[in-house]
Amino acid sequence: MADTVPLQKRGPLRSSWARARKARPQLILSRRPRCRLRVLRWCGRRRLRRRLLQAQAADADWREGGCLAPRAAAVVRPKTAAPSRPPSPPTSPTSDEDPIQGCSASLPIPPLRPAGPGRGVLLLPVERGFTFSGICRLTCLYGQVQVFGFTISQGQPPQDVFSTYTHSRLTINAVPYSMPAKSKREMKKEARTLLKAHLNQDDRSWLMKNFSPLCSIVMLENLKTSTVNFINSHPGLSNVFLQESPTFQIGSEYFALRSIGIRKEKKKNGLRLTESFLSALEELVSVSCEEVDGCSVILVCGAQDVGKSTFNRYLINQLLNSISCVDYLECDLGQTEFTPPGCISLLNITEPVLGPPFTHQRTPQKMVYFGKSSCKSNYENYIEIIKYVFGSYKREAPLIVNTMGWVTDEGLLLLVDLIRLLSPSHVVQLSSGRSKFMPNLTPDYVDDTDGLYTRSKSKVRNRGFLLPEFADSLEFGDEDKESPVSFTGHQLICVQTDFAFRKTPRNRESHNRVFRDLAVLAYLGQLQPAAPKPLQPLNGLTPYQVPFNAVALRVIHADVAPTHILYALNASWIGLCKILDDVRGYVNGPILLAQTPICDCLGFGVCRGIDMEKRLFHILTPVPPEELRTVNCLLVGAISIPRCVLKNQHGHEGMIPYVTTDYNLGIPGSSEEIGARETEATPKEKEKQHPKAKFYRKSN
Template structure:
């Protein structure tokens, strides 16, 4: 290098003496670049064949060019063509995938594809795919399928006939067939528009849910135009599902256990702190199980982030369809549900356990059960989790934990059996040595709780997530309160008629008229004076429930319950008005009339109606109903109650 540098300086300096006026000095190449440009014997260009990548990287490292200016190796392009207006046909070779944001309807035309663990083949009906930016992006992956005895020419002929049946233009068919190879898959993607999505997107706060963020370096190809016509946009594969090796290993073991019928149906409990991917793990596991089993039972124990219902519920659902979107897009009617009325149970753990016990009693143990638990696993939350394990007796416990989380011990059979819960006592091994006989007498003291202890044979599977932000509460894509509002909007979207493409505001829909004497009323999250009960009911989110006792008619006012009932919840609604003169409640609900006949109780909890519902009342002139700006938050008790979760309860403070 010492011999090369002076010679370079001389060649740059000599011409400058002959020029007049200010001249721009040529850029000097830094020493790292010169080291990478040594002449190589046998190469006409003086650079090694594999040295171009290092050569370009040296410019980036020296700050001479930006990373985006360096030519990147071309990525394997997708083959996508427009079939007709709002639809496209996508061809994927085996192992290739498309990660996207947006929403579309997928039909498998040829081969086999996998979406979030669920396999889709040509014999199956179309599936709606929802991939908002609030959750990890979905991916369509071509997977291997049964080898065909047909020749490549016969397979091409079959593929052409399928494309003709779906009215794919001739030029598009030619382009697809040029990329056709054995073991490839073809899917039809169509534009998707449902009443629920129209209702959610009609609110300005959530109109961007299915939109994608603009990329810094735009890369436009014809395939992207075909995909955009269906309502989706291709994303980087890193935005999709990221499963760690420990997650895949645990899922493989659970799938094998669910297929074995010798030891009964497994009961799988998934636990861990917040933001570690419990819900994602459950969805992926159930989708894989639905490839092999007709149905799976799902027990929802998380009050804040429910999967199939609006927040504040404990429910048991029979799952027969895969999860191909976020929770607010696949709300379903549970087999049994209790409306708890809160997003957490810190203040009423006994009522929470009683409600869970009531819902769990409907499980018949004839199919595998997957249990979703809360992310509250510190302090009293861990003790409550031990009570839940004793109550449900799982055969497998999947414990998901992040690297920086040390407050949750491993829930081994020995630990869960011997530890004291929040409301139960464990089995503690006692070794008593008899001085007279000199023998050891070992026995387990009997637990004094109301629940039976877990069997000693449950299997503990420890999972370590590897996606960015795992275990960091509040570092997710979307805040939990926003997801709860979207779940409520998804439920109210069922009120929209499917025959009309326009979104109807809720105040334009005809409500049900319910007499005061037909239903009893109870506010379950706080104490309300009887004279103010109608103010609490008006414009509230209510659970439509069925209590076993008959409602006692009261002529002069509403029928009030003195205690919080643990009963079946048949659905939800909004009390959009109270007619005091005619003694009627006006309720909007998507619950079918045959189920409404069973409702005899209205439960008002701490689940609010999203603010955007009140602010999005179209056609209103003047003041918006139920909305006011003249409110004094300085009055004592007028503001939101702040919970101090860092303070320990008296029973957990040790002297």
């Protein structure tokens, strides 16, 4: 054969027109010319958007024929016919219904129908889902749906759902539910009766036309809370809850979603759960609900960014489907779930967790302020605090223990100590293809490995630190002597996760810092009046006046000279604590503590200013007054106020502080380049000095 010239492969980069042409169906029987796919310029997008908005205002369909017909339903017209408008879809029994209904067969999910300002009705067939981003209030009107593992049935109260940009998008899944033997007509009659209290006649008629057995009907409403409004008021954080993106799929569904405050997302952007993830959840829920001889203690561990927090939230929601409450022990200082960072806490959870940590700040049963986002260089105090908080666990509900993502070197040894201290019934070890190697924490491995402060079962090793729980196993003696105490074994469950990560080793610390700032902002958002009342700047809120001689002071993260203690306290994030010692009786003040106490923390606040003449601290806090009466200690840690509060706070009238670089970071206790002072400034100078940052007063 003659030599043939091999065809050159087409490069990986093809134009959008070539890709669209290849995906276009081959048989198109119409005289309507094809519209060449091209990239619209900015002016073209503006014209298209204006045209769409005009059509929407006129209550007309810009596509002239409603929804496009499915590809298989091609219409053949005679060659002599030359219609002035495109061919209409084939006639069917539903052709005279709502245009949204006509395209429901070709869409991957059922459409959402507007049901008034800021409201929409979602019809979900069984085992179908709706992935979205944004925040909304969800009410199940008929049937049963599941969000993030929590099942919501008809008749239950509404749930606030937060599908934020910072985490995987949430999906509303219609799940099968048991129904007595009823005909479709009886089901429709029952559904119509339930919908009368929520929808008008047109919406009910649309739902009944599209109704199918075992489907679920969900109401989505616009949600505004004081915390959400407070976070959105800071520049750069308005896209946390809903990130705007250009789209050309504009129609009635688009405007309905926009009025609610959500946006439809692709399924691939939702949460991806592996088989081992689901099987571990099923096993733990079954064991926790059937436990007879005490409650199960589930310790979740793994490297950074493997999905420990996601697993904990999903497990909490799954357990709340069967039991009334779940206990939660937070041992991760940097990425706390229900409190601001730097805390070790014990909580009793009775409501589902349907969002990231900064959307569900709650009051713990027991909390100690550690003061730093890492326990490095202070392991002893970390262990002692966990032991103190864990002592309040009453074993009346299953306990979930969240641990740090530090699982190498001393972090792994510290994790072994925690397993021995807490004696969990189950250890869930998460890993992924991107995580660092971590040995399987089997009962044999824990027994044969020395911890940071405990010894293995077969060795005796003095680490120089004694715990009462480990007194028997740490007794001094022959190194070959076997430990008389055998720790109770646990069941190891290994879970392989597969999540879409935005974090990399290079930007992980910046992401974690943003999450910590969001948690602090969410806590400060509790100071705002309930929505829909307007936001108030923090400097406009009335602070509490605390005398110098009523509280003791302590800086946790550094040794600060007594002459600088008030500088460290002013404009700082402080823990409001209660110690056993009586600090009353001192005439002047301030009262300084020589060492950091292990004491209960009742909440947090901001030292807004210090009045040296009247010897008063001015403190802003959402803690109720009845609990503030028992506060007699203020702890200052390395957790700082977010800079956006100082530089971009809502409201700018009155005294104006500024952020300066003329600040000595070498002074012990200084953790932020923050300066604040009263100044008489001209309007131009006020603009240069960040006029929106007015917040603090300087101590004299």
